[in-house]
Amino acid sequence: MQxxxxxxxxxxxxxxxAAILVTDVASGEQRLVKAADIAADPxxxxxSTQLRMGKSGMVEAGGKRLFLNVYAPTARLVIVGAVHIxxxxxxxxxxxxxxxxxxxxxxxxxxxxxxxxxxLIAEWPDVALSPLNVDRYTAFVALTHDxxxxxxxxxxxxxxxxFYIGALGSRKTxxxxxxxxxxQGASDADIARIHAPIxxxxxxxxxxxxxxxxxxxxxxxxxxxxxxxxxxA
Amino acid sequence: MLNRDxxxxxxxxxxxxxxxxxxxxxxxxxxxxxxxxxxxxxxxxDDGTFLGSVSGGCVEGAVVTEALDVISSGQPKMLxxxxxxxxxxxxxxxxxxTIRVFVEKVG
Numbered sequence: 001m002q003x004x005x006x007x008x009x010x011x012x013x014x015x016x017x018a019a020i021l022v023t024d025v026a027s028g029e030q031r032l033v034k035a036a037d038i039a040a041d042p043x044x045x046x047x048s049t050q051l052r053m054g055k056s057g058m059v060e061a062g063g064k065r066l067f068l069n070v071y072a073p074t075a076r077l078v079i080v081g082a083v084h085i086x087x088x089x090x091x092x093x094x095x096x097x098x099x100x101x102x103x104x105x106x107x108x109x110x111x112x113x114x115x116x117x118x119x120l121i122a123e124w125p126d127v128a129l130s131p132l133n134v135d136r137y138t139a140f141v142a143l144t145h146d147x148x149x150x151x152x153x154x155x156x157x158x159x160x161x162x163f164y165i166g167a168l169g170s171r172k173t174x175x176x177x178x179x180x181x182x183x184q185g186a187s188d189a190d191i192a193r194i195h196a197p198i199x200x201x202x203x204x205x206x207x208x209x210x211x212x213x214x215x216x217x218x219x220x221x222x223x224x225x226x227x228x229x230x231x232x233a
Numbered sequence: 234m235l236n237r238d239x240x241x242x243x244x245x246x247x248x249x250x251x252x253x254x255x256x257x258x259x260x261x262x263x264x265x266x267x268x269x270x271x272x273x274x275x276x277x278x279d280d281g282t283f284l285g286s287v288s289g290g291c292v293e294g295a296v297v298t299e300a301l302d303v304i305s306s307g308q309p310k311m312l313x314x315x316x317x318x319x320x321x322x323x324x325x326x327x328x329x330x331t332i333r334v335f336v337e338k339v340g
Contacts, residue, residue, distance in 0.1 A: 001257055001337055001338075001339050001340075002340070003246070006242065006249070006257075010239070010242055023261075023335065023337075025261060025309075025311060025335055028308075030337075055272075056270075056271045056272030057271055058261060058262055067261045067335065069259060069272045070272060071238065074239060
């Protein structure tokens, strides 16, 4: 790989932009296609298919065997609510390779003592979220239990098409949340995207166990094909 | 701390900038059960230091050795590992899968 290609790939990754490295495995010849340039590329059909599936693989094109290596941005977890569960969830998510950010306008909760080594934003969601560039490579959880904080955050997560959206609360709490969000313009399809009650049903009781169930559900959403996902839920 | 893909590729760039010979190994095809998915990267420098993985640790040693060759020759190589491989006793995959690994020099 040319050093310039590697440097360019690292720039794209640092900026959380997808890119695909195309390698002719016979000659070693290589080029990098940024996500934004796929539409104009001669291999656009193959490239967009692989990117959509988030899968690298070998393709045949123009009599050549090409390896398409899809470099999607690192998965990220945005946690709204600097609560006890979040204190357990943040380090678990970090150990799974996620970039983690915790948001809570309540400074008593969002304190560095409670969240060492985690980027922490002590602001309301409307201030905190837009600079984060929340995207479809982001998992988003709302854990404050406070509609003033969780609701606007969830509306943002719908708009940014997060791959996972979860919210803490019982079925009853969630039904009320659905009504409030609909009144603010959310569709039924949006509401249906929320995983609530949050987390896989593993009988979790303690904050750490709930964190494990949330992280397991996020992993299932990221990795399982749609049908098996339903069975896990 | 575990290395993530970005860290691995950033290390390759940094090693090269600090004057090391560097090779990049990538899983390009897998058959049967394989420990790391297609696209996984392992980077190797001329000290034999490596980051990332192409298997569960079964074939990394062999890939690092081949990578040192690639760093000195500059010629990319396609390696294949599997139980059917004649080197299976040494570097076969215990899980029974087969993987093909592309090794190329950086720079």
